[in-house]
Amino acid sequence: MSESSAEAAGTHDAGTERRGFFGRIALFVRQVVGELRKVVTPTRSELINYTIVVIVFVTVAMLFVTALDLVLGQGAGWLFGDG
Numbered sequence: 781m782s783e784s785s786a787e788a789a790g791t792h793d794a795g796t797e798r799r800g801f802f803g804r805i806a807l808f809v810r811q812v813v814g815e816l817r818k819v820v821t822p823t824r825s826e827l828i829n830y831t832i833v834v835i836v837f838v839t840v841a842m843l844f845v846t847a848l849d850l851v852l853g854q855g856a857g858w859l860f861g862d863g
Contacts, residue, residue, distance in 0.1 A: 799807065822830065
């Protein structure tokens with residue numbers, strides 16, 4: 781069991797060190813194109829749902845940070861005096 785699963789599958793990239801500069805660039809471009817073919821574009825309703833979720837999450841996070849800033853600011857003003 782000294783052989784890894786990548787070597788067993790024949791996907792081991794031992795030859796990448798022997799490739800030239802342009803060969804490595806071509807390999808990279810082929811891999812990028814292969815990954816881009818796997819991308820699934822969301823439907824319109826999915827995109828709207830995702831957008832609403834992001835906007836709600838960002839709004840809640842902003843409110844939390846604002847409240848925390850106000851509380852800590854008031855605490856610092858009370859602790860150190862208002863100047």
